Amino acid sequence: MTRLYNDPARFSDDMVDGFVAAYDRYVRRVPNASGVLRASAPRPNKVSVVIGGGSGHYPAFCGLVGPGFADGAVIGDIFTSPSAEQAYLVGKAADAGAGVLFSYGNYGGDVMNFGLAQQRLREEGIDCRTVLVTDDIASASADSRQQRRGIAGDFCVFKAAGAAADRGEPIAEVERIAGKANEWTHTLGVAFAGCTLPGRREPLFTVDTEKMELGLGIHGEPGVRTVERLSAEELAGVLVETVLRERPEAADGRAAVLLNGLGATKYEELFVVWKAVAAELAASGVELVSPEVGELVTSLDMAGCSLTLHWLDDELAGLWQAPADTPAFRRGEVPHLAPTATAATTAVGDALAAAPESPGTTVIGEPARRAAEVVRGCLAAMADVVEREESYLGDIDAVAGDGDHGRGMLRGLRAARAAADDAALGAGGALRAAGAAWADRSGGSSGVLWGALLREIGAVVGDGDLPAAATVVDAVRRGAEVVARLGGAAVGDKTMLDALVPFADALAQRVADGAELPVAWRAAAEIAHAAAEATSELRPRVGRARPLAQRSVGTPDPGAVSFALCARAAGEVLGVRG
């Protein structure tokens, strides 16, 4: 379990500070952002490779920043996507005029947040592109390759992209190479015991000590099948045989191979497995090129390992063998580059930091103040209920996900409350500030979706007196549409929409029937609650591989449940103050 922390909510921040303190000869922190850049970046006219994702996977991601590898890393909270704002800030700071390649594992939250950041960078004229890593063969079938998750194969794809960018390739070429590297990379993992998040007592999952779970994901997503415990040789046989089946037709037989420890499965055990893996691969005619045995993409103290084959042709072999020098990985000799004067990018960071959404100097009247007070009351009540239910939300999230839903909601809500707490804001301003802060501080899928929801509602209700019931109905409906569009989901896909859409419909119906807003809201919240409970009958269809979908049947969707809880809490405030 994770035992060493101060405030669990500050874990990632402390971690980044400590990482930069230890490795300031390699990296520096992007000002006002949760991310790092090479000490020598940006290098003019070089494509910048920016990687990232939730933390808890060290050396992925920040330990792989340095010459020959990544230019920067965006660092989310444990197992949680960094926010779009963070990805934007790091991408912006990394850009040296030749474009930015985002590369990260294929997870819903990362796709949304990095996607929004890419959109913003493009709007500013930066040629930003994305290559998702989809190497986990257990997470979807070969004909649904683009739905696969990214796990230890991250290392190979980032290495290819980083080496290509460092030798001066243009952005289109770096993108092509990274995409090819991903196509030629396949991983299968196995786990024996789950990790425990900072501040929690129970592991994300458990596996019978006489069993192994094949295909388990790096956040504890369940595996494809549970098998009896295997000897090291038997396990090597299963891993090699399964991964070899994915061999691309064009591959000439050379491969970089990673035997990756997930955290608590130690080097000695990995070497014992490696003896058998190397023999099996040799017997299959695979020529190993600079294999790596060790911890490359971990999952805190999870017990388990994974085998990655990264097939090589002349092009990819050259990139795999190219020198690199990062805190966690070195190969060959890398010319020493002087650190860039910090002033240069501090200026960028300062400029960004100096341009928050300004509350302006509006003097608002008493009705507007009262309306904003209701918004703040709602946010406070929502934060209270999520704090009470944090552990439950974590538990139902852990069934098919990474167990951080309650933590992420709470972090987002606290940031939202603080941001809304400016007396100069009206209701709409408070909601927009709350939404922006939520998306920025929470990260993950729920952060980006709740952030967009509040911002949309805020934009519709405006900054005048208490809005009319019909305006609130319209605001909620439009908020639901934004969430559906952003998440790429529909009702029935087992997401927060399964509570949000019935809530919006019921609210509209009751208001149309002539109910007062507080009454209509509370009735709609009860309907949302029932709808959230009913998601336990569903299986997810968006961004979830089949085994996960099966496993989550019987448990309600955490996003739907937390929406219903928040709707109910807000309803109580509306009843008192509205």
Next chain:
Amino acid sequence: MTRLYNDPARFSDDMVDGFVAAYDRYVRRVPNASGVLRASAPRPNKVSVVIGGGSGHYPAFCGLVGPGFADGAVIGDIFTSPSAEQAYLVGKAADAGAGVLFSYGNYGGDVMNFGLAQQRLREEGIDCRTVLVTDDIASASADSRQQRRGIAGDFCVFKAAGAAADRGEPIAEVERIAGKANEWTHTLGVAFAGCTLPGRREPLFTVDTEKMELGLGIHGEPGVRTVERLSAEELAGVLVETVLRERPEAADGRAAVLLNGLGATKYEELFVVWKAVAAELAASGVELVSPEVGELVTSLDMAGCSLTLHWLDDELAGLWQAPADTPAFRRGEVPHLAPTATAATTAVGDALAAAPESPGTTVIGEPARRAAEVVRGCLAAMADVVEREESYLGDIDAVAGDGDHGRGMLRGLRAARAAADDAALGAGGALRAAGAAWADRSGGSSGVLWGALLREIGAVVGDGDLPAAATVVDAVRRGAEVVARLGGAAVGDKTMLDALVPFADALAQRVADGAELPVAWRAAAEIAHAAAEATSELRPRVGRARPLAQRSVGTPDPGAVSFALCARAAGEVLGVRG
């Protein structure tokens, strides 16, 4: 727990094979030995630094072999000293004409086995010297510095010695520098949960999840005090404050600092702690030089970490900063050296392998054959009882030690049985062959002591007919003397001598009183058994720090218990066949 293995008894062998397979660009295996050399070694007229100890501590020790670091590593079984034979073979293969420096952590088994190897190398004209690492400040007070254990400070001492040897210093200078590096290196560790040895279900020790054990050793030796669970900042404060107290007067304020993870305490947690450690050290005026945060000296999947301060002056700073390139650690740029043609040292290995203790071509008569048969029967009975009691012996060893006593005894006895199984041997020859095999295959303290005991008994009883009772009495007495001399222990020190000496005395008394050997032996075995049980009242005085001594009171000494079990088992065979 350790889950990936084939036959637990083959774990280390498989591990070394896998390690060499993964890193053949760095190392090659010493022929017929459990150890590795740099791929480019030996380099003529360069001092060879040979490190080693039990495995389970990767990257210590074999992961630190390469230019700028060690020349070779001797690899024992998990948490078990390699045998004297192995240390000799690796030292011999490493020697390039300028001498060999052995450096390893201060543990009884390693001191005995490397000590014997050093003696043998010196007898062959190789200038072999030893520097023990004694950095663990929890294991003895500052005025008993030479009794302290070696833990993560190994890394700093080996680095200094390796860099000094690589820049061409003569053996006396390498020895002086390594000694100084050790004097200037201090470590304090903390643990939260024990590791589990391959093939075992229970961890070596457990710590309440609300507690931390300060000062715990890297094999699970108990700590100096149990404290309530601390936050990362509080723990950093305790570690820094305690280690700073040991600052040498001559230190100018510069220090290399290691924050070392023991296995299951992951990088993210270490960075969180590092943030506070770096701040505390800076506030104390310590100037950090290339600190390292990561896994440098582990304990399988033990949860915990340690803080090492390696104080620097100009001399040590230059060595610390010098380039190095090993499987697990790289710094700066190291000139590429072509691998030495394997033939060169294979010749050395082959020559060594071709000179085992030859059984000769003696044709032995029927009485001698019968005597040897008794010896083989005794060894078989001893192996049976130790196999039955392996788990119990491991449990009582785990109270103050590393829990491997049963495993080590069994491995030694099996090797002894196999070696004694040559029909051309008499009783003495069988005992001598058994002793040599036991010492070689078992490693650890028990291996070297039992090996010497059997060899001494074998030398006294000779290869004729069944020896007279008085001869056996004399043989056992002289065997006990050899064990006392080799182990540096006396009766009452809580070692196997506490059973062996009463056994030898009682055997002598009964035989003097006119008893038949089988009867006298069985009576003496019962006395040994009672004496072994009575060791639970004792606290160890040899090579054990005070907290360990206290902890083991109430538990009998595993060495004494296993001796008594073996004596009793042999007595039953003597009764039947003698």
